[in-house]
Amino acid sequence: MPGADDCWTDHRLLISRLNFKTQRPPRRTPDSIPHRRFDCDKLRNPQLAQNFREACERHLVDPVDQASVEDHWTTLRDAMTRAAEETIGFVSKKNQDWFDENDGTISLLIEAKRQTRLILENQPTAENKRTHKQAVADCQRGIREVQNTWWQRKAADTQNYADQRDLRRFYAATKEVFGPTRSSVGGLKDVDGATTITDSEGILSRWKSHFENLLNDQANTPNDLIRMTPQYPVRHWMSLPPSIQDFDKAIKCMKPGKAPGPDNIPLELLTHAAMLNEIPPDTPTIDLQFRMDGGVFNLARLRAKTKTTKTLLREMQYADDNANPGQTAEDLQRTATTYNTVYERFGMQVNTDKTKALIQHPPGQILPNINTTINEHTLEEVEQFSYLGSILTSTPTCKKDVENRIRAAHSAYGRLSCRVFNNHALTMATKIMVFQAIVLSTLLYACETWTLYRSDIQSLERFQQYKLRQILKIPWESHTTNVAVLNQASVTSVEATIIHHRLRWAGHVQRMEPFRLPKIMLYGELANGTRPRGAPKLRYKDQLKRTLALTNIDPSSWEQTARDRATWRRAVHHGTTAFEEKRKENEEAKRRRRR
Template sequence: MAQDLQGYADSRDLKSFFEGTKKIFGPKHTAAGTLLAADNTILTEDYEIQNRWVEHFNTLLNRNSSAQQDFLRNVPQHPPQLWMSLPPTFREFDAALKQMRHGKAGTNIPTEFLTHGGLVLKTRLHSLILKAWEEKQAPNDWKDALLVTIFKKGDRRECGNYRGISLLSIAGKILARILLNRLQIVAEIILPESQCGFRPSRGTIDMIFCARQLQEKSKEQQKPIFNFYDLEKAFDSVPRTAMWSVLNRFGVPEPFVDMIKALHDGMTAKVIHQSNLSAPFPITCGLKQGCVMAPTLFSLYLAAMLYEVPHNNPGVEIKYRLDGGIFKLARLSSQRNTNTINVTELQYADDNAAVAHTQAELQESVDNFHAAYTCFGLTVNKAKTKILAQPRPGENTPVTNITMDGTTIECVKHFPYLGSILSTQSTSSKEIENRLQAGHTAYGRLSTRVFKNKDLTTHTKVMVYNTIIVSTLLYACETWTLYSRDLKKLEQFHQKKLRAIMKIKWNDYVSNTAVLERANITSIEAMIMKHRLRWSGHVVRMEDTRLPKKILFSELNTGDRPRAALCFDLKTQEIPQGS
């Protein structure tokens, strides 16, 4: 594998190079050798483990989940999008086929076979899709799933610490992609600005940036309290009947909904364990994790749920003005050109962070969201729902007593939000410690197979280091509040790993600048600056309706800014005061 990787690098075949790098990096976790039964006895035999997985998924995916009878009472009826009912054209089919990933198949027919099978094969498959569209029925092979497990965290013997992923047939995935391409057009009209999960030109950085900006602006003027919700098996617990009703309410016509139902109703699944298949069992609840439609369908369901949250739900009210310089705060004193919005939540798929300024407001927000989730048949995981209370500068973290359905919510000093750690002091020091640890772990996993491999050139090793290790190290660095002590730790990591890769010893008396020149790579400070400049330009070019842009050009609508607060913020961001 190392020789193949070097060959890809020499021939500048970057696609094969990065695919090979991914294979060398390998899976993060291996399969568990033992598993806990429902009564907590330890299972060791393969057939026992497979039966336990079947029992677990049979319970999880057939739970009695239902929405309240009048759950759509506050959701307005949108005009029907009748064009969605039209049969898919061959152009739509071909576009969906080109969007499919190669090397991904739940059956013996890979995507490449259909992509390169010629016009006759494509025409035949398109006609089968048209037949299914006309009959509103999908073949069983198109909707049935093979279930594999991916470990998340915690006890590896506990089934609840794994995520089940559905491996689906390519033909069914093409039909699902056609449906998704149409559904996304409607979703972009319906979904709230606070939802950035699995949407075009949006990502986790958008919401991390918004959360950190609210922290920093509130540190100047007041104190927000974040509340992070964790939904219990969110995708698996969506009531399907309620999901179809939500689509109808959002203007999705019945024939189109029938096609989505055809890929869900009557489906069965088999569990794969050690290459062995279990007996099939039915799945009657939830959305298929592994289906391309699932994230968008879930986001639409949550969008309907937000209508159940009162319009006056407490949040963080900001005033913004999109013209003028970011640091010219006087422009926000104008009553004519400023606008105000109330930021109540930050969403990325099923990750939801609610914000408020006081404990009383947060308690009201918790009650409102919990009632809305319950109304739509979703369950909040109280054990994983946390509060992050940010104090005023110089004050201790306030003691909170926020409850949800009689259970007191734990208040924490740090919380991992979308892979980035937020802290009560609104600094990034804890996050950078976490990034350094992740970087060390990633480097250790590749040390023997890549960085100490004699079949790879130094140039190739540096490419792998830059692709995997640096990317891991600098995740979400665009949003960091970076201090010199944090930057020093990052630079030390950078130099230590580069010297190890190039076998430069400290007593060789090679300067840090010379190390960077030999590796043909920049310093961490330069990389972070590049990331920030690129992100700043991206935010400024966003449409004026985007939440990250509004927050960047804003301040809190209430609260006092102490003297020199702006100067402090400039120093924090390491921006020259003369600029």
């Protein structure tokens, strides 16, 4: 079935005999039935939000006097549930396609075509044939317009999420665009680690034994550590029923978009309805010195002895991960041993199989291997490590990270090839919008923090040009220039986009509080060590200074401009536009000189 406009057929049905084997469905208790989630995004519409509040007032019944807190909550929960079912409904499946949301419009178009087909079969005249042909054309045209409108709206929403750095909504939108994925169960290693289990029963049994050993492990936290823990006084007032002020305070502390509890009442409905410091102080650290006055590019100000501030970078903990930096192999070993000891005192264990050691070599030097051990287990030394979507390498460059983003963008383009880029029903403007929103956003993820060389920018631009020429059907024999391709697609170059993101991020960091680590890193440097002679590695500050000069922004006064967000955004927009125009003029001038 190539499309929704061909759902009806003029083939005759055949009478067949089938044998069905019925099977009793498994019994499901009320507790095992999952709750359907309400479509809380509709509450952004003021009219629907008002309708929901009015429905809550209608269904809300005054509780009986002397009712308990549980009775009050049950009454409120039932009222909100019935009101939400009437006004906003439930969330549909995640992987939606363009015909799911436009089923009514498509059905009308197909029904009109079907009626003309029936008339033509009953009265095969020339007039009815022309009418049916026109109905088929109208149906195809209408369905293509619906499909284009849906993809353009999805691309605009995804691009908006990417510009706002709303990663949660961005990834949710990309999942909808990519469509459903096949779920497969991979093999699982046995306890000895040599045998691979492939059958379902064996995999479930292996997981059962794993969690039994994990959850039944006795914690060996010493009693003296528990006694050393400061004990808070007993707060008897916490056993009292919560007040309205407590309820409002709890609502304000909650984050939207989270999964609801067992009552299936998310935060949006409620809103519209109403490690101990055990690390020794002598643990090795990375010393940073910074100074917020005098300008970020005036490095001489950091030589002052009294006006600079020093801070210690001992660890960078994120969720259940911990990154421990060290200046020497001995410092790294001491830090790893210290944290492992603290974790063991609290009943935790470091996974030595997942813990890696990464050496960043100084320019022009190759350091020998280090043997960092935890619990007599030597950590594996790697040349690169993937963490939070970025690639950390032994060399202080972004080359591996750029290559990783190019591979991810290739994958995103391939997943959308059949649905978008090779779909003849979509217009070229729609394909370009999807390319910018999905593929380019994947390509330039975290590009505002990159320190790029010219070779890295050329690699990114080659990918953009290659994919745009595929979408626009431009063969290499036509000798079309890169500037002409960008003009035909109405797309900004990769370099201009990176400059735009870099300046926006620099302004955001400048407006941060002085104690924030990104601002300390921007306005400071390492307290120990010197840069080598010759041409040292490019720093982020050096690239930021060049970027300001390319966009006609004064490097000596950019910090004052960045303090006002609206003014800085206008300056960045005008500067990026001027850079792109000048870049195109230079490319055309080079092309004319070559002729």
